[in-house]
Amino acid sequence: MEEASMIPVLPFVSLLALTGAARAEEAPRPIRLNQTGLEASGPKRAVLADPATAPLDWTLLDASGAVVAGGKTRVFGDDAASGEHVHQIDFSAVRKTGDGYRLKVGAAESRPFALKARPDGQLTRAALSFFYQQRASVPIEARFVERPDLARPAGHAPDKATCFDQADERGQVWPGCDYTLDASGGWYDAGDQGKYVVNGGISVWTLVNAYERAAVLKRPGALKALGDGSQALPENANGVPDILDEARFELTFLLAMQVPEGKTLQVPIGKQKPVDGKLVLTAIDAAGMAHQKLADRNWTALPTAPADDRQTRYLYYPTTGATLNLAAVAAQAARVWKPIDPAFAAKCLDAARRAFAAAQAHPDIYAIGPFTGSGGYGDGDLTDEAYWAAAELYATTGEARYEKALRASPLFLASPTAGARPTGDISWGSVGALGTMTLALAPSGLKPAEVAQARANLIASAGKYLGDDLGQGYALPFAGPGYPWGSNSSVLNRVLVLGVAYDFTGEIAYRLGAVDALDYVLGRNPLDRSYVTGFGARPMRHPHHRFWAHQADPAYPEPPAGVLSGGPNSTSMSDPVAKDMKAQCRPQTCWTDDYRAFTQNEVAINWNAPLVWASAFLDDTAR
């Protein structure tokens, strides 16, 4: 039985990961490109850092050393984001497959690389496995992971907690509550073992949207890649697409974070400044709201395996932001699961309705409590969350009350650069574009002209991203100028917008922008670094993570393959490694492969989710 059950679990990247782990790190090279290989029929670009101001000759050699193509570099010149003088090499005209290709420019030579029909399939599978391996309250089984040392006993099983009733960082003692919730399951957020409704929301949405895109647009390849049996999961033979099984694991936790009926809680209303270290708390009927987070009283040491966490965990007071995140993803789930599991869909819809109503009744309860032991995910502008939740509820139900909220929003049909009031790039705190993406994709009661407008706005944003791409030496659709915490996710979230622009228009330029984003993350960057573990010649290896903490303590495992580093961070340099880099690095180089560098090298569910979306999209649309 054991043997048989191991069969569907293919060692997808184990060879890559094991050799990567055993090898000493490769030296960086001056010619940089996607280290996992380029699409045989797709765009092929590399970047060379070189002071020459005139174009240089490049040649492409095959594995036997024969010249298969050649040309002149394009001098880009000084590039602010990298601090380098760079040349771009475009060899897209080469249409070949195989291993062992090398680019040469004078004495500079790239590492051997592959040209493949579809380079990104393995990446989707590995990137999705991250979520399985972040699961709380269940054991991580050896048969579902690539190395035995990645298996671990269940942490926080069960994950039950009552409301925080201790002193916060300012000394204010919180009142607690008269109940305990069993919020077992869900994913640990990141390198820490907190579980946050806000960040769970965008992460679930992104995974479920990758599936909904494939379903609505009838993409058989993507449906198969994300389908039942595609992943190494306990649920991979239950007749339900595996990406939805994974998302449901988090949804179960999110639903459990909703305040029960009949509960009154003391919360801070409005954007308060503490007076004498205290926020004014007001009793509200909190039924239907969602607790902001379930997290440890104090930060645990790194390393700490989940099962070894001895901190008391608490529910932290419900916020409007968390409540709207719950409303949005529960409404999305109600739509997507309707044909798959109507009872679950109905449960989600009921939760979404109650959450939305609670958020309307309590629109200004912000995450402003200063609590040690967990992150904040505080957001002072919830216009986008409210719009997103209304959009999901309207797409699912078609009901007038949600339509009214939707149309009244200043963000109606807005995308990251278009619409009445622009949202920023997609991120945990900027989710307006998610609502517009849903309205642009899912059939709803909107007029055809409005759906067309939603699409046009997203396409306009994608066009802006392509403009950014043109201005970057490393040719990525992100212009900074600062690189924020989790910048790799900022880059990859732009792929969602570029991806739908390609889906809606068929214009290849948008897809090229998406390829550029992944090329950057997988090696075409000034550090010659693949920011994804187990992928490429110089992958990230030492994340800030309490279990994959081999660098901190050899008794703990190296990370599995498919985990994305947050990436360069030139804007919040507060960790022990980053603080010494202040004013010493250009935005794209403010990064270190070091477990202590939590502002640069942590990993997180909202960062791996767009990696799944992007690689699934590129794999699906490769020719």
Ligand code: 9MR
């Ligand atoms: O991703 C978050 C980033 O946008 C914020 O600037 C940063 C500081 O508030 O927090 C990040 O989120 C962290 C969260 O608070 C706790 N778990 C780890 C997350 C990733 O670092």
